[in-house]
Amino acid sequence: MKSLLSKSSRPIFLSTLVLFDVETTGLPSANFKPEITELCMLASSRFNLETATEEPRVENKLTLCFNPTRTISSIASKISGLNADNLFHQKDFDSSAVDLIQLFLNRLDSPVCLIAHNGLRFDFPLLKAQIMSVKGKNYNLNDCTNAPIICTDTLHLFREFASQLSGTNSDDSGFISTDDQSASPVPISHSSPKKLANTTTTTTTNKHSFHLADVYERVFGEKHKNAHSAEGDCRAMLRLIQYLGSPAIDWLQSHYQNFNSLAPMYTLPASNSSRLSLSSSIFPYQRTTQSYLDSRVDNTTSLFDDLQLE
Structure with missing residues (x-):
């Protein structure tokens, strides 16, 4: 299968890395278009991650929860802890949410790169779909210089640095990537319903997976905290990138895509798009x-x- 993230001929010297993760109403299918119930953007200077041995003291964070217009699947609710009751008084994913995201990104030193685990198959296309549903197909996310936001994927990064992430019980040859098993956009990792897609793969083989939680536990010998939240997964990614250091950041800044050029996970008919966003003064x-x-x-x-x- 063709890689979703080939090496760029124009490496960018990144200034800010933004770890990104979402929780959702469920997995995508022909009859189900998921929505974001929580998102987190955890921003850190690349210089804080290249050489530091402790979690950066200086960081910027945006965490938002949403009351979706669609029912949250029972499995998704069980995994994320988000449900109709505790999201009852939250706003939907509306135009102001996109404005908040844009304003947050505008406050960061450019160039800015969004980083998600399995993001090219799930997080980024879903974010793009929801942005389009309330802002239109021509809306772009840009940094403070009006340059496009770029994005990359730690799933591909971890595959590239498999030997450094092998822990004590495996070697480079013992790794597989569950994204190689299907061309579908169904995700494979961490705390949202993404972890459900290939659960049988890692239990029926002695080879190690690249699930975020598995990589983290293999490297640090413990489960990462708050794996049920978007922020928890962002912090897990941050710590793993920090563990890999400068070589990982060098790889990230030469393996990226333009977020604005990505295809959305889905598009809604014009007659349905308006129902996804309420007036700014109305809650779901x-x-x-x-x-x-x-x-x-x-x-x-x-x-x-x-x-x-x-």
Whole structure:
């Protein structure tokens, strides 16, 4: 299968690395278009990751939770801990959410690179789909210099540095990448429903997987904390990149794609796209209530007009 991330002929000297992860309503299928229920962007200067041995003291972070317009699958809810109850008072993924993301990225020293685990198959196409649903297909994410945001994938990075991530019980030849087993966009890793896609692969073979949690435990000898959250997975990626040091960052800045050029996971018909974003003053739980109140206002106005005519 052709690689999704080949070496660029124009390496970019990155300034800011933004670890990115999402939790979702479920896995994509022909009849199910997932939505983001939580996202995290954890930004750090590349200089903090090249040589430091401790988690960077200086970082910038954006974490947002969303009340989706679609039902959260029971499996996704069990894994992420997000459900209709605890997301009840959260806003939907609307235009203001995209504005927040753009403003956050504009505050970072450029060039800026988004980094996600299995991001080229899942996180980035899904983010692109949701941005398009509320901002239109021509909307672009840019940095503070108006240059396009680039993105890359730690799944490919970890494959490249397999020998350094082998731990004590394996060697380079013992690694497989579960993304090689299918060309589908179904994801393969970490805490969201992405970890469900290939669960049988790692239990029926003695070869090691590249699931984020597996790589982390193999390297550090412990499970990473808060694996049920988007931020927890961002911190796991950050620590692994920091562990690999300068060679990993050199690899990342020569293996990337333009986020704005990526295809979305899905597109919605024009007739349906508007339902994915409510007015900035309306929360999802208020949809039914607001419709009722609007009808009451209309009826009251009509009654008042009738009285005026009498």
